[in-house]
Amino acid sequence: GAVVSQHPSRVICKSGTSVKIECRSLDFQATTMFWYRQFPKKSLMLMATSNEGSKATYEQGVEKDKFLINHASLTLSTLTVTSAHPEDSSFYICSARDRETGTVRDTQYFGPGTRLTVL
Amino acid sequence: GDSVTQMEGPVTLSEEAFLTINCTYTATGYPSLFWYVQYPGEGLQLLLKATKADDKGSNKGFEATYRKETTSFHLEKGSVQVSDSAVYFCALGHDKIIFGKGTRLHILP
Numbered sequence: 112g113a114v115v116s117q118h119p120s121r122v123i124c125k126s127g128t129s130v131k132i133e134c135r136s137l138d139f140q141a142t143t144m145f146w147y148r149q150f151p152k153k154s155l156m157l158m159a160t161s162n163e164g165s166k167a168t169y170e171q172g173v174e175k176d177k178f179l180i181n182h183a184s185l186t187l188s189t190l191t192v193t194s195a196h197p198e199d200s201s202f203y204i205c206s207a208r209d210r211e212t213g214t215v216r217d218t219q220y221f222g223p224g225t226r227l228t229v230l
Numbered sequence: 231g232d233s234v235t236q237m238e239g240p241v242t243l244s245e246e247a248f249l250t251i252n253c254t255y256t257a258t259g260y261p262s263l264f265w266y267v268q269y270p271g272e273g274l275q276l277l278l279k280a281t282k283a284d285d286k287g288s289n290k291g292f293e294a295t296y297r298k299e300t301t302s303f304h305l306e307k308g309s310v311q312v313s314d315s316a317v318y319f320c321a322l323g324h325d326k327i328i329f330g331k332g333t334r335l336h337i338l339p
Contacts, residue, residue, distance in 0.1 A: 115273075145326065154319065154331040155274075204273065206327075219327060221266075223273035 113139045115207050117222035124195055125230055132190045132225045134205030140185035141207035145219065146178075149202040161188045195229040202226050232257040236320045236330035243310055244338050251305040251333050253294075253320035261322040263287075263296050263303040266329070268317045277305075277318070312337045 114137040124130050134144055142163050147155040159169045159180050167180035177199075179191040188207075192199055206219040236253040243249060255263065265277040265287070278287030283298035292307045303320060315337045320330040 117273075152332075154329045157326055157328070160326060206274075218276050218279075220276075221274035 113137075113207075113209060113218075113220040115205065115220045115222040117203075117205055117225050119225060120223065121226045121228075123228045123230065126196055127194055129191055129193045130195055130227060132192075132203055132205075132227075134188045134190070134207070134222050136186045136207040136209075136220070139207075139209045139220075141188075141209065142185065143208045144182060144188040145206045145208075146180060146188075146190050147204045147206070149204055149224070155204060158190075192227065195227070197229045200227055200229045232261065232322060232324070232328050234320050234322055234328055234330035236318075236333055238331070239317075239334040240336055241333060242336040242338065245312055246309045247337075249305070249307040249310045249314075249335070251318055251320075251335070253303045253305065253330060255301050255303065255320075255322050257301075257322055257324070259324065260298075261324050263294070264321040264323065264327065265292070265294055265303070265305050266319040266321060268319065268332070270316070274319065310335075310337050312339050 116135045118133045144161040146158045149155045158173045159167045161167045161180045161182040163182045169175045182188040204224040206221045233256045262281045264279045266274045267277045268274050278289040280287040280296035286295045294303050294305045317332045317334050319332045321327050
């Protein structure tokens with residue numbers, strides 16, 4: 112099946128610093144990528160939808176100035192957590208939709224996730 | 231708004247037992263329905279899906295039927311294995327996917 116990678120898999124940073132997480136579709140082109148946040152023992156919460164070449168669409172309650180999303184190419188989207196605080200510590204997961212199929216009725220492929228710990 | 235409710239875990243079964251994980255949904259229109267699985271230390275993987283009423287998704291011995299009349303998409307497997315131990319997420323999708331809270335499954339040898 113299609114592969115989506117995330118880098119880094121784990122990151123620990125100090126409060127106040129910024130952290131960038133990369134999401135790559137390795138063997139397909141993705142016009143749309145999604146960023147989720149997963150809290151312990153809870154579901155995935157969609158943070159934003161990232162479309163190649165345009166601004167991301169953020170879900171209600173998600174601060175766009177804090178969680179900067181860039182989707183500069185058909186295979187790469189980045190999430191930057193700016194001025195990170197301990198409450199931003201979480202598991203961040205991206206997914207990518209295959210450009211060839213394109214609709215939500217087809218498969219989204221998920222990355223393995225990035226564990227962010229803010230000290 | 232749209233939502234997914236699934237049974238809370240953890241669910242603990244012995245190997246070869248029958249599995250059911252209940253999932254019900256609330257949605258406008260006719261969304262696609264999914265079951266995703268997350269094995270320890272790995273990312274989410276699509277297990278099966280159904281795109282319209284009465285469709286049955288199946289994979290790796292797991293099955294789920296899209297029941298419009300009961301707004302349900304229960305996951306079943308006739309004989310579970312230790313390797314099925316994972317967290318299972320029920321989800322629905324229109325333009326974006328909405329997930330349930332997940333059910334952790336432990337299979338004992």
